[in-house]
Amino acid sequence: MKRFAVLQLSGCAGCEVALLNAEAWVAQYRLVYMPLVVSAEDVPEVDVLLISGGVRTDEDLYKLRRAVKKAQQVVAVGTCAISGGVANLGDRDDVRALFLAEKDRPHVPRLLPKSHPADAFVTVDLYVPGCPPTSELFMAVLTNPHDFQASKVVCQECGRQKLKDVKPAHLLGFQQGEVLPDVCLINQGYLCVGSSTRGGCRAPCPRAGHPCVGCRGPSDVFIEKESAAWFTSIKRVFATMTNVPEDEIERGLRSPQLALFLFQFSDYADNRTVGGGYHPRPKEKVL
Amino acid sequence: MTTLTFPLSRIEGHARVIIEARGGIVQSAKFQATEFRGFEYLVRGAPAEQMPVLVPRICGVCSTAHHVASVKALEDAYGVTPPPLALTIRELLMLGQLLQNQATSLFIFTMPDRLGVDSLFDVDTTELDGDALAGVAARALQVRQAGTHLITLAGGQFIHPVKAVVGGVTGGIGAAAASAMRAELAEALPVACALFDTYWDYSVALSARLGTWGDDAPACYLTAVCGERPNYYGDFIRLMGCESGDVCAQFPAREYRAFLTVEEAEYSYAAQTSYQGHVLRANSLARANLVDSLGTPCANEYLQRFHREFGQPAHAILLFDLARGIELVYAIERAMEILADPLEGAETRIPYTPRDGEGYGLVEAPRGPLIHHYRIENGLIAQAEFVIPTVHNILAIERALRVAAERYITPERVNLELERAVGRVVRAFDPCIACATH
Numbered sequence: 001m002k003r004f005a006v007l008q009l010s011g012c013a014g015c016e017v018a019l020l021n022a023e024a025w026v027a028q029y030r031l032v033y034m035p036l037v038v039s040a041e042d043v044p045e046v047d048v049l050l051i052s053g054g055v056r057t058d059e060d061l062y063k064l065r066r067a068v069k070k071a072q073q074v075v076a077v078g079t080c081a082i083s084g085g086v087a088n089l090g091d092r093d094d095v096r097a098l099f100l101a102e103k104d105r106p107h108v109p110r111l112l113p114k115s116h117p118a119d120a121f122v123t124v125d126l127y128v129p130g131c132p133p134t135s136e137l138f139m140a141v142l143t144n145p146h147d148f149q150a151s152k153v154v155c156q157e158c159g160r161q162k163l164k165d166v167k168p169a170h171l172l173g174f175q176q177g178e179v180l181p182d183v184c185l186i187n188q189g190y191l192c193v194g195s196s197t198r199g200g201c202r203a204p205c206p207r208a209g210h211p212c213v214g215c216r217g218p219s220d221v222f223i224e225k226e227s228a229a230w231f232t233s234i235k236r237v238f239a240t241m242t243n244v245p246e247d248e249i250e251r252g253l254r255s256p257q258l259a260l261f262l263f264q265f266s267d268y269a270d271n272r273t274v275g276g277g278y279h280p281r282p283k284e285k286v287l
Numbered sequence: 288m289t290t291l292t293f294p295l296s297r298i299e300g301h302a303r304v305i306i307e308a309r310g311g312i313v314q315s316a317k318f319q320a321t322e323f324r325g326f327e328y329l330v331r332g333a334p335a336e337q338m339p340v341l342v343p344r345i346c347g348v349c350s351t352a353h354h355v356a357s358v359k360a361l362e363d364a365y366g367v368t369p370p371p372l373a374l375t376i377r378e379l380l381m382l383g384q385l386l387q388n389q390a391t392s393l394f395i396f397t398m399p400d401r402l403g404v405d406s407l408f409d410v411d412t413t414e415l416d417g418d419a420l421a422g423v424a425a426r427a428l429q430v431r432q433a434g435t436h437l438i439t440l441a442g443g444q445f446i447h448p449v450k451a452v453v454g455g456v457t458g459g460i461g462a463a464a465a466s467a468m469r470a471e472l473a474e475a476l477p478v479a480c481a482l483f484d485t486y487w488d489y490s491v492a493l494s495a496r497l498g499t500w501g502d503d504a505p506a507c508y509l510t511a512v513c514g515e516r517p518n519y520y521g522d523f524i525r526l527m528g529c530e531s532g533d534v535c536a537q538f539p540a541r542e543y544r545a546f547l548t549v550e551e552a553e554y555s556y557a558a559q560t561s562y563q564g565h566v567l568r569a570n571s572l573a574r575a576n577l578v579d580s581l582g583t584p585c586a587n588e589y590l591q592r593f594h595r596e597f598g599q600p601a602h603a604i605l606l607f608d609l610a611r612g613i614e615l616v617y618a619i620e621r622a623m624e625i626l627a628d629p630l631e632g633a634e635t636r637i638p639y640t641p642r643d644g645e646g647y648g649l650v651e652a653p654r655g656p657l658i659h660h661y662r663i664e665n666g667l668i669a670q671a672e673f674v675i676p677t678v679h680n681i682l683a684i685e686r687a688l689r690v691a692a693e694r695y696i697t698p699e700r701v702n703l704e705l706e707r708a709v710g711r712v713v714r715a716f717d718p719c720i721a722c723a724t725h
């Protein structure tokens with residue numbers, strides 16, 4: 001039986017919980033390390049190492065560097081491990097200064113200045129974006145990542161219909177309005193970014209009547225490009241499908257601390273290792 | 288000075304226990320949370336209406352509770368009252384959260400302690416009491432999944448749900464989906480009861496072997512549910528006094544500072560709460576002590592047996608685990624009741640106008656009362672505060688650790704049982720470190 005381990009760094013455990021729901025691995029793999037569910041001292045030699053969470057403390061970094069040495073294959077799962085995730089919203093001067101000052105604790109692991117993705121420090125063989133990735137994606141990682149079938153973008157998995165003649169004049173807040181079933185959320189004035197977000201999640205959010213916030217990250221078309229390219233693409237979609245003024249879209253997309261769009265948390269294309277080298281994520285490595 | 292460090296597993300998040308002893312005399316027992324992401328800082332400047340999407344990321348185990356608390360805080364600030372159907376669907380969400388969490392804590396986190404294994408996924412390979420434990424991992428996951436499916440149905444996603452919105456929920460639940468869910472829960476109920484019976488027996492055997500149910504000194508208890516019929520949606524917080532066993536205070540979330548003292552600790556990223564210098568406890572045992580009746584048949588029977596065998600209030604910490612099992616059964620039964628009623632057709636959300644100001648949102652999360660408090664200026668979050676249930680339990684955890692340490696550390700030696708005892712003590716409180724530090 002193949003062996004796998006899950007190294008949990010600083011995250012929310014949502015990734016691990018999603019993995020628990022993909023229980024079909026129980027028959028095929030032996031889970032040898034995952035502090036959430038297994039009491040084991042250290043990461044042993046494994047076929048697959050999943051890394052979840054961002055590198056937030058010096059202890060995270062130490063554990064990460066030790067663990068990858070034991071693994072045949074290293075997989076970064078979830079937005080936190082891939083782009084620093086939600087904690088990366090703290091990567092602003094004002095915020096950093098405040099919490100590094102207020103949260104200085106002498107007896108616990110020291111905080112790094114920001115939440116780093118795993119590949120800032122170690123080589124990653126496969127990336128599985130999502131916040132969290134769905135249970136289906138976890139199963140695919142552990143069984144046959146190459147056979148995983150997904151649409152290019154979330155829109156193609158959402159099942160809502162795009163209407164040519166319904167053009168909203170303004171954006172509706174996420175929380176407002178009555179959502180019509182079956183009609184594209186953009187037609188209804190919601191800032192949904194499913195049109196440039198990587199497919200594979202089966203679009204649970206727009207199906208439930210909530211705009212996609214892009215947790216799966218950029219689609220293959222954009223993943224090796226800079227974030228400006230994603231913005232341009234989203235704006236083009238809204239220019240075609242709505243009468244919302246361009247500056248209103250711009251404001252919505254670039255909310256003050258980029259709170260909304262999870263794939264903006266860090267620039268996938270402009271990822272640099274801490275040492276300096278440029279390090280793009282080739283689309284072949286992203287599930 | 289001897290310093291013993293115990294890393295922790297089978298809890299949510301990163302923490303460790305440090306026990307110091309001199310000449311066999313325990314000097315201190317500390318619970319250290321070792322992770323920190325800084326949500327109170329990083330949400331500053333966020334458009335307030337995005338909070339229900341952002342804050343579930345505080346914790347993937349408790350994301351439903353944060354999602355609902357966040358929506359309630361915004362509704363409080365905007366002065367909105369959601370329609371009844373929306374409240375019912377939110378109650379379902381909280382029940383899904385309760386079911387998922389109690390199944391995880393009971394079976395994945397603490398069952399291995401009763402069976403002497405490192406993980407639930409190891410059980411079938413050990414030689415244990417065959418019948419009661421056959422396929423225990425698969426059965427436990429089945430029950431747990433009924434919870435995640437319920438959250439998905441009511442919340443759109445079972446981790447970081449999206450369906451609760453200011454003014455209501457994005458939609459109702461169709462009759463076909465509701466009855467399929469009801470059928471799944473009906474199947475899960477006997478499985479859950481059988482597993483819980485086994486768990487109860489093993490817990491009794493464990494305490495007999497140890498000669499204790501753990502720290503049983505009185506404490507004050509804190510919960511947002513109370514009385515005859517609990518509703519985890521949350522309204523007021525109630526406090527049961529240390530000595531009396533009566534409710535000695537009742538207050539809305541916005542007055543919590545008048546009753547609870549929250550202090551930072553320099554050795555941990557988690558704060559600690561107390562009440563007039565007393566140790567507080569939240570989570571399942573607080574509810575079992577403050578709730579007289581659950582109002583559903585099987586759960587009620589378990590609750591009465593619990594009160595009969597252990598008293599009300601009961602204080603020993605391993606009883607937290609048993610109380611969780613009662614709630615697991617309750618969550619299934621109550622969700623089945625709700626799903627039998629029509630959950631579509633009526634209004635699910637009402638319009639609102641955002642405004643600046645302050646709002647508090649309270650829910651009873653599986654770990655206890657959770658408060659979100661936002662100050663909104665120009666539509667943006669100027670300040671956010673998350674008052675986390677695990678934080679109310681930190682001093683209680685440390686007191687119970689000390690009791691265990693004093694039991695197993697003698698001038699001659701450290702009994703090796705201490706390491707297991709530390710794990711059991713901490714898991715009894717089911718702390719969530721991602722939440723506690725946020």
Ligand code: SF4
Pocket residue numbers: 010011012013014015052053077078079080081085086130131132133344347
């Ligand atoms: S990617 Fe999302 S679900 Fe996974 S750990 Fe980070 S915040 Fe949690």
Ligand code: SF4
Pocket residue numbers: 130131154194197198201202203204205206211212213214215216217
């Ligand atoms: S629909 Fe969008 S936000 Fe929802 S899971 Fe998929 S990528 Fe993530």
